[in-house]
Amino acid sequence: MEEAKIYAEKLRNAYANRQAITPLREEIGIDDINFAYQIQQINTDLKLANGARITGKKIGLTSLAVQKQLGVDQPDFGILFNDMEVLNGLSVSMSKLMQPKAEAEIAFVLAQDLDGDLLTVVDILDAIDYCLPAIEIVGSRIANWDIKITDTVADNASASHYVLGHTPKTMDEFDVVNCVMKMHKNGELVSEGTGAACIGSPINALLWLANKMVEMGNPLEAGEVIFSGALGPMTNVVTGDKLSATFEGLGDVSINFED
Numbered sequence: 001m002e003e004a005k006i007y008a009e010k011l012r013n014a015y016a017n018r019q020a021i022t023p024l025r026e027e028i029g030i031d032d033i034n035f036a037y038q039i040q041q042i043n044t045d046l047k048l049a050n051g052a053r054i055t056g057k058k059i060g061l062t063s064l065a066v067q068k069q070l071g072v073d074q075p076d077f078g079i080l081f082n083d084m085e086v087l088n089g090l091s092v093s094m095s096k097l098m099q100p101k102a103e104a105e106i107a108f109v110l111a112q113d114l115d116g117d118l119l120t121v122v123d124i125l126d127a128i129d130y131c132l133p134a135i136e137i138v139g140s141r142i143a144n145w146d147i148k149i150t151d152t153v154a155d156n157a158s159a160s161h162y163v164l165g166h167t168p169k170t171m172d173e174f175d176v177v178n179c180v181m182k183m184h185k186n187g188e189l190v191s192e193g194t195g196a197a198c199i200g201s202p203i204n205a206l207l208w209l210a211n212k213m214v215e216m217g218n219p220l221e222a223g224e225v226i227f228s229g230a231l232g233p234m235t236n237v238v239t240g241d242k243l244s245a246t247f248e249g250l251g252d253v254s255i256n257f258e259d
Contacts, residue, residue, distance in 0.1 A: 062229025078157025167251030
């Protein structure tokens with residue numbers, strides 16, 4: 001645990017100083033994913049101790065191509081906090097971000113805890129209250145996004161900020177697998193895809209996360225918002241950019257990036 005604290009502090013300092021660091025895998029390797037989660041947990045506990053509130057979880061590495069690139073066969077997860085939320089249609093200051101990129105996702109809000117053993121798709125569907133259009137802003141404390149699995153896991157799955165749309169829909173009001181997402185930057189189409197891009201379905205990603213959290217002794221809880229993974233390629237963002245994403249049958253969400 002003492003060793004994990006050293007790496008957790010490196011990541012905190014990187015964010016505090018807005019100075020990216022060399023990949024952690026150069027010291028901790030790429031095989032011990034559990035150790036990387038220990039590092040993540042230390043910084044989660046510190047944020048909670050300083051008054052932050054967990055609002056949900058984010059699932060990363062839901063693209064099979066990205067999994068192959070990083071040499072893994074499963075997604076990863078990070079923690080969402082209340083101070084990561086940016087209000088729909090408003091702006092986020094670039095001073096709060098590090099090497100930001102953005103991707104459009106379907107977010108799910110849970111109506112009940114998912115604390116059973118060997119959870120199934122039916123358990124997941126029963127637990128979903130409603131869905132929202134969403135944009136996730138990812139950021140890396142690792143220089144030049146030079147990451148492998150242990151780098152991003154330790155770095156809270158490269159989480160940064162998030163935006164939620166204001167059009168809640170239940171699962172029977174849109175097609176979660178085949179709905180088309182289109183994301184525009186400054187009016188130009190920069191990303192598109194469907195729910196199927198998320199390991200076949202965002203529900204598959206939620207099932208993985210729910211079982212993973214039970215395994216780790218920290219089950220998903222009612223009221224949490226779950227970002228299920230990108231429906232299309234991420235895009236770089238700079239000062240002055242305006243992003244908007246439209247999800248067929250689900251609605252729109254937007255964010256601006258300012259000084």
